[in-house]
Amino acid sequence: MTGHFHPYHLVDQSPWPLTAAIGAFGLTAGLVKGFHNSNFNLCFIGLFIIILTMFQWWRDVSREGTLQGLHTNAVEFGLRWGMILFILSEVLFFFSFFWAFFHSSLSPTIELGSCWPPVGVDAFNPFQVPLLNTAVLLASGVTVTWAHHSLIESNFNETSYALLLTVMLGIYFTILQVFEYYQAPFSIADSVYGSTFFVATGFHGLHVIIGTTFLLICLFRHTLNHFSSNHHFGFEAAAWYWHFVDVVWLFLFVSIYWWGSCLFSM
């Protein structure tokens, strides 16, 4: 019996699911332990194991796809649907934060002063740094599209430049958000305003960092010639994810920063 009789990728034995489980357990248990006695060593060990696992597991996936040719049409179809469903689950994740925000802001309780922002909360001016952040993310959406079209047209150099520019805009956004957090006149402990604001924008910031890392990995893989003009799903998944992060920011900006900063009372 010679040849291949099906297009599917039957994966090899791998240690990474096990190390991922060990890392996730260490991270969770270490975080709980850290909250209890202020020693986060176990949490950091768990995080380190997770990061090591992510690097090696995805390195294996890119080797299987690029160097072993195991990603046929049918396999890529599965990868696409996997990414679509993952992003859908992320949409629902953020939907819950917006639900919490609107639940609290649309009918502010008497403890908040029956108004939003609550009495004593000095909200950010949305037309200063937040508006700049909006422009930065929209611009990065343009540059990632530039990178994609360069890739499709087999233009190696422009793909590199556009991807590098996108990563730099992502880092710029993160730096601006860090400065905003430092200068915030309210904290996560300042009423439900602070809680919803920092949980929603904080998780968004984490997603920006993840998306920037994803795009940076794509840049490295591109310089190693892992992508061809018609097979570059790793890049496309990163671009989808980046657009998702961008759209979430638009909703955050309009709802929490802009609408949420215009005082109204019941």
Next chain:
Amino acid sequence: MAATLISRNSMSLVRRSVIISAIRTKGTMPSGADHATGLEKKELLAKAAGNENPFDMRVIKRNAGTKDTPNQIPSIFDKRLVGCICEEEATCVTWMWLYKGEPRRCECGHWFKLVEAKGL
């Protein structure tokens, strides 16, 4: 000891990741089958040669299916489960086991014969 092991392993990993480059051509990029390898390349070449169904994944369209010209059912094993849609309006699929070297007739009259699958 553990620290040495971890640092040595991670250093060797870093070195390994640097050399996993595919071919390098200056300023341009290869496309399609030029860049692909392995099974992905075989699939692309088969499709370029006009074979839109390289893995035999599609439903097999039945031919006349007489005793002399039975429907050829490819298999990599000695038997295969065949589901015959006896007529266009049939509300169920008629299943039967087809064995190597034993052409078989469905109750609707169509003949089937197991042949060795070639694969890609």
